[in-house]
Amino acid sequence: MSVDMRDPRMGDIVSGDATLEVLGSGYLFTEGPLWHPSEHFLLFSDMPGNLIRKWDEAGGVRPFRQPSDMANGLTYDRQGRLLACQHATSSVTRTEETGDIVTLATHYEGKELNSPNDIVVKGDGGIYFTDPTYGRLEFFGVPRQTELDFQGVYRVGPDGALSLLVDDFQQPNGLCFSADESLLYVNDTERQHVRVFDVRSDGTIANGRVFAETKGEEPGAPDGMKIDSQGNLYTCGPGGVHVFSPEGAWLGVMQIPEVCANFTWGDPDLCTLFFTASTTVYKLRVRVPGLPVF
Numbered sequence: 001m002s003v004d005m006r007d008p009r010m011g012d013i014v015s016g017d018a019t020l021e022v023l024g025s026g027y028l029f030t031e032g033p034l035w036h037p038s039e040h041f042l043l044f045s046d047m048p049g050n051l052i053r054k055w056d057e058a059g060g061v062r063p064f065r066q067p068s069d070m071a072n073g074l075t076y077d078r079q080g081r082l083l084a085c086q087h088a089t090s091s092v093t094r095t096e097e098t099g100d101i102v103t104l105a106t107h108y109e110g111k112e113l114n115s116p117n118d119i120v121v122k123g124d125g126g127i128y129f130t131d132p133t134y135g136r137l138e139f140f141g142v143p144r145q146t147e148l149d150f151q152g153v154y155r156v157g158p159d160g161a162l163s164l165l166v167d168d169f170q171q172p173n174g175l176c177f178s179a180d181e182s183l184l185y186v187n188d189t190e191r192q193h194v195r196v197f198d199v200r201s202d203g204t205i206a207n208g209r210v211f212a213e214t215k216g217e218e219p220g221a222p223d224g225m226k227i228d229s230q231g232n233l234y235t236c237g238p239g240g241v242h243v244f245s246p247e248g249a250w251l252g253v254m255q256i257p258e259v260c261a262n263f264t265w266g267d268p269d270l271c272t273l274f275f276t277a278s279t280t281v282y283k284l285r286v287r288v289p290g291l292p293v294f
Helices: 008-012
Strands: 002-005 021-025 030-035 042-046 051-056 060-065 071-076 082-086 091-095 101-105 119-121 127-131 151-156 162-169 172-177 183-188 193-199 205-213 225-227 233-237 240-244 250-255 262-266 272-277 280-285
Touching: 002 008, 008 250, 021 051, 021 060, 030 071, 030 082, 030 272, 030 280, 042 071, 042 272, 071 119, 082 119, 101 151, 119 172, 127 172, 151 172, 162 183, 162 205, 172 233, 183 225, 205 233, 205 240, 225 262, 233 262
Parallel strands: 030 262, 172 225
Antiparallel strands: 002 250, 021 280, 030 042, 042 051, 051 060, 071 082, 082 091, 091 101, 119 127, 127 151, 151 162, 172 183, 183 193, 193 205, 225 233, 233 240, 240 250, 262 272, 272 280
């Protein structure tokens, strides 16, 4: 692995000679990495394989849920329940403590969602997710026509009500909050940029503007996106994972051998980055920890 140091501050985040390790390989297309902060295991999706896998130090990689309805993005809510974006059913689901799977969102104004992709949860319990069309493509999902004529970002409120937040993306994908939850970042795969919105007290968003652009000739585009404990923003992009300062300065790129779709921090100190990159899951020790999901 190599690190493209665009700014000296990138060296405070990851060493230039850090070693990228293979956690597992031979998968169809990996996504949705999610670390459990207290039980210390990793989940990750394989949409074409129609399963979610689990990894920990003791047991290695093994199936966690199969079939998974071609689950993509995963997260936990504030009670530690698993939330999943499912391509095959165009839905967002929650797994209860009993193991029962409850559907939270499938339609907007009577029309089926495109294919929920990535998902985050706010401190008040509000669930935010993106809805591009990728889950209606061959290989990544189930080929079928869309019912909606836009690709939006949605919120499921603590009361369970679904609301549309914004509808002018070409293909919304990764999303994350700032550490204080005053900002919501959403990237657009087709436009190769990250937008940022102010989060209002009622959970809606306003004042969208471009925060950063991902640049490069290498394969890859904006996809998974997260914030570290110092407020730096990380997003998949050409060549690997791009890192931006809280002000939007481009710090550099962690270059990954395969197209990287998503990533998350893990290990007890949250100083290991796990990358889901096409057929392989990699891990890398870094100097700045991430933030726990709950």
